[in-house]
Amino acid sequence: MPFDLSGQTAIVTGGASGIGEAISKRLAEAGATIAVADLNKAGAERLAATLGNNSFGVQMDVSNSASVNAAVEEVLKRTGRIHITVNNAGIAGKAAPIQDQPDDEFSRVMAINVNGVFYVCRAVVPHMREHKYGRIVNIASIAGKEGNPNMIAYSGSKAAVIGMTKSLGKEVATDGICVNAVSPAVVRTAILEQLTPQQVTYMTDKIPMRRTGEPVEIAAVVHFLASPDCSFVTAQCYDASGGRATY
Numbered sequence: 001m002p003f004d005l006s007g008q009t010a011i012v013t014g015g016a017s018g019i020g021e022a023i024s025k026r027l028a029e030a031g032a033t034i035a036v037a038d039l040n041k042a043g044a045e046r047l048a049a050t051l052g053n054n055s056f057g058v059q060m061d062v063s064n065s066a067s068v069n070a071a072v073e074e075v076l077k078r079t080g081r082i083h084i085t086v087n088n089a090g091i092a093g094k095a096a097p098i099q100d101q102p103d104d105e106f107s108r109v110m111a112i113n114v115n116g117v118f119y120v121c122r123a124v125v126p127h128m129r130e131h132k133y134g135r136i137v138n139i140a141s142i143a144g145k146e147g148n149p150n151m152i153a154y155s156g157s158k159a160a161v162i163g164m165t166k167s168l169g170k171e172v173a174t175d176g177i178c179v180n181a182v183s184p185a186v187v188r189t190a191i192l193e194q195l196t197p198q199q200v201t202y203m204t205d206k207i208p209m210r211r212t213g214e215p216v217e218i219a220a221v222v223h224f225l226a227s228p229d230c231s232f233v234t235a236q237c238y239d240a241s242g243g244r245a246t247y
């Protein structure tokens, strides 16, 4: 069975809705136990109850290292192992010109999208190293490669995610741990409600396939990168962008 995840545990941050929900479902269908880790604990528990394989919800605020460490501890206590970590939690922030971007809005986007990936990776890597196995998948964005105007914090944060993926992937390359990123273009989820319709139209018009992506299409790419079949691929960024990426 290719991409089989039977007997494995996966943490999916921001797993309660949108792309994270689709990833949780896909990995569970492949046999994994999912720790749905989200700020929205009730939503995480609701989804986990539908996934099977003793999946469960766990409260995690990725922007708070104490919350991340406590949640990872809880997952280890319940399952004994973390084979897969998908850093999916993220926010778009405010779509506005640079002069209308307040300090706290910029910091909020960085705290969740950048610090969050750092905190979660730092919490799981020692465990993965100890077991000489791990798959980490970071959800970046095409905005991190090409930059979307009026989204300076988001674009910068996602470029940071790609950079961190390349750095950590090389750092743990001889430890049985593969670290990769996925860069989606626009996918129709609740995150788009943070943006103006004009901003969404601008981003969709740039996609050669002339449509938005579906969460399940992102989950399909994540599935390979989260599996043991992904064994000689690390420190890379995979685009799921309907052809938008130019490199």
Ligand SMILES: NC(=O)c1ccc[n+]([C@@H]2O[C@H](COP(=O)([O-])OP(=O)(O)OC[C@H]3O[C@@H](n4cnc5c(N)ncnc54)[C@H](O)[C@@H]3O)[C@@H](O)[C@H]2O)c1
Residues within 6 Å of the ligand: 013, 014, 015, 016, 017, 018, 019, 020, 037, 038, 039, 040, 060, 061, 062, 063, 088, 089, 090, 091, 092, 112, 139, 140, 141, 142, 183, 184, 185, 186, 187, 188, 189, 190, 191, 192
């Ligand atoms: N939808 C798109 O067009 C698109 C495109 C490219 C990249 N992405 C990225 O995909 C990821 C998922 O986006 P989505 O569209 O599914 O968003 P979404 O808003 O539908 O879901 C985000 C989830 O993250 C959770 N979350 C938010 N802040 C959190 C925190 N501090 N700690 C833990 N959980 C938190 C939310 O509760 C929610 O369940 C994000 O990293 C986003 O940047 C999305």
